[in-house]
Amino acid sequence: MIAYSKQAAAVASAELHKLMRDPTELLSRAVQPILWLVVFGQVFSHVRGIPTGGVDYLAFMTPGILAQSVLFSAIFYGIAVIWERDLGIVHKLLVTPAPRSALVVGKAIAAGLRGVFQAAIVFVIALALGIDLRWQPLPIVVVVLAVMLGSAVFSTFSLIIACIVKTRERFMGIGQVLTMPLFFASNAIYPLELMPGWLQTVARLNPLTYLVDALRGSMIAGGEAVHGLATDFAVMLVVFVAFTAIAARLYPALAQ
Amino acid sequence: MRQPVTTDGDGYAIETAELSRRFGDLLAVDRLNLRIRRGIVFGLLGPNGAGKSTIIKMLTTLLPPTSGTATVAGFDIVKRSRAVRSRIGYVPQMLSADAALTGRENLRLSVALYGMDSAEARERIAEAFTFMSLMEFADKLVKTYSGGMIRRLELAQAMLHRPEILFLDEPTIGLDPTARHSVWDRLIDLRDRFGMAILLTTHDMDEADELCSELAILHKGKVAVIGEPDELKAALGPDASLDTVFAHYSGGIIQEGGRYTDVRQTRSTARRLG
Numbered sequence: 001m002i003a004y005s006k007q008a009a010a011v012a013s014a015e016l017h018k019l020m021r022d023p024t025e026l027l028s029r030a031v032q033p034i035l036w037l038v039v040f041g042q043v044f045s046h047v048r049g050i051p052t053g054g055v056d057y058l059a060f061m062t063p064g065i066l067a068q069s070v071l072f073s074a075i076f077y078g079i080a081v082i083w084e085r086d087l088g089i090v091h092k093l094l095v096t097p098a099p100r101s102a103l104v105v106g107k108a109i110a111a112g113l114r115g116v117f118q119a120a121i122v123f124v125i126a127l128a129l130g131i132d133l134r135w136q137p138l139p140i141v142v143v144v145l146a147v148m149l150g151s152a153v154f155s156t157f158s159l160i161i162a163c164i165v166k167t168r169e170r171f172m173g174i175g176q177v178l179t180m181p182l183f184f185a186s187n188a189i190y191p192l193e194l195m196p197g198w199l200q201t202v203a204r205l206n207p208l209t210y211l212v213d214a215l216r217g218s219m220i221a222g223g224e225a226v227h228g229l230a231t232d233f234a235v236m237l238v239v240f241v242a243f244t245a246i247a248a249r250l251y252p253a254l255a256q
Numbered sequence: 257m258r259q260p261v262t263t264d265g266d267g268y269a270i271e272t273a274e275l276s277r278r279f280g281d282l283l284a285v286d287r288l289n290l291r292i293r294r295g296i297v298f299g300l301l302g303p304n305g306a307g308k309s310t311i312i313k314m315l316t317t318l319l320p321p322t323s324g325t326a327t328v329a330g331f332d333i334v335k336r337s338r339a340v341r342s343r344i345g346y347v348p349q350m351l352s353a354d355a356a357l358t359g360r361e362n363l364r365l366s367v368a369l370y371g372m373d374s375a376e377a378r379e380r381i382a383e384a385f386t387f388m389s390l391m392e393f394a395d396k397l398v399k400t401y402s403g404g405m406i407r408r409l410e411l412a413q414a415m416l417h418r419p420e421i422l423f424l425d426e427p428t429i430g431l432d433p434t435a436r437h438s439v440w441d442r443l444i445d446l447r448d449r450f451g452m453a454i455l456l457t458t459h460d461m462d463e464a465d466e467l468c469s470e471l472a473i474l475h476k477g478k479v480a481v482i483g484e485p486d487e488l489k490a491a492l493g494p495d496a497s498l499d500t501v502f503a504h505y506s507g508g509i510i511q512e513g514g515r516y517t518d519v520r521q522t523r524s525t526a527r528r529l530g
Contacts, residue, residue, distance in 0.1 A: 095316050
């Protein structure tokens with residue numbers, strides 16, 4: 001167990017060293033949330049028809065945009081792994097006796113920490129827009145945990161796709177196809193009850209819905225987690241464990 | 257760290273029995289029977305597509321065989337794959353050192369993955385840097401290294417846990433002659449000082465002549481001939497070089513043919529190293 005966590009931590013630490021040396025990607029990821037909140041959000045806050053449970057629309061969508069930022073960044077995580085495959089780094093990792101799942105978890109931890117950085121960016125934007133955020137320590141801890149777990153879920157999902165498609169070209173195509181449906185079939189920018197029945201079912205199966213819900217219950221003043229924080233975290237945790245098991249099985253295929 | 261454990265094979269570093277791998281219709285490795293002694297450098301030669309890389313991938317447990325078995329360091333490559341992995345080192349043909357990290361960060365990742373404790377790890381890292389003459393570059397980013405330095409770093413990374421067997425896929429491809437000789441010297445040192453067996457694939461007849469105590473020439477997934485370099489040359493006449501031997505047994509193809517992806521991979525590796 002100790003050896004396992006050391007192995008996962010070593011993989012995460014290598015990833016973070018790389019990220020710190022070249023933070024351009026992190027910064028460019030800030031552009032999209034700015035556009036969504038400043039342009040889309042400002043316009044849609046004048047539409048009064050969206051039931052937001054008493055909070056202002058801009059505040060309602062802020063957790064949704066943080067979740068989106070987490071999703072869009074994590075879903076392309078697999079590209080880096082395909083790059084590592086082309087270089088031979090994956091082969092080198094896979095011939096070590098470290099359990100495959102420790103390698104997967106290490107990558108997920110690194111993705112989780114990236115997510116925290118994105119949360120910081122969205123907090124800054126929200127602050128600038130005068131959105132009423134909850135600044136108490138406990139809600140912030142919940143936001144950080146939710147963002148880390150959500151990033152871990154989607155980055156591991158991305159790793160699974162990478163193990164299946166194996167080339168950058170195919171991966172880019174699939175990544176593009178997946179992001180928008182995952183985003184729109186969720187409660188990120190409108191509540192589930194506005195959706196037709198079939199779409200509500202899809203949204204309930206979408207892990208992003210639970211990330212948004214957890215963030216909505218912890219990030220903004222007056223926000224409410226419809227499913228309850230316990231359910232939100234339980235769903236994300238179960239999905240993460242399942243994805244990790246699948247990714248650990250498929251990972252060796254990258255070196256074949 | 258290493259307890260005496262029951263092994264599956266006898267004294268050989270590598271022993272294969274009817275080892276085969278099929279990809280769809282292609283029989284990449286066809287009932288391979290090889291015995292490689294401990295502490296020697298053994299070369300696998302053959303044109304592209306002869307099965308060299310597939311053999312290495314199976315023996316390093318990256319690819320399961322379709323049929324047949326093998327033991328590496330005494331352990332079955334399928335049933336005891338983790339035991340095999342903790343006793344081997346591997347340097348892929350591609351550049352496996354992470355260019356965005358420093359040399360030291362690359363080695364730190366490896367020692368953690370091999371489960372070494374921190375005191376032992378520090379000592380081994382220092383030793384590996386000294387052994388490969390890279391100490392003064394340890395904290396520089398790998399992207400600033402030359403091709404020869406990267407290969408030496410990868411060897412440093414592969415020797416940290418004192419493997420019994422080192423697998424090298426085209427270790428000096430794309431290197432200039434000086435860098436090539438420096439890699440050869442280190443390989444001989446590793447063999448002599450730690451008694452490591454080294455299994456390498458190469459296209460380079462000078463490399464095979466210089467390093468290998470024994471070699472096998474592969475053709476279409478089968479061993480065409482196996483033996484000591486001098487013995488193989490002598491069998492074909494007094495003036496025969498290893499090139500003659502290679503051409504004789506591999507159907508006259510030298511450095512030609514091969515699939516598009518192999519060629520692309522080789523070229524891009526050569527470009528990055530150059």
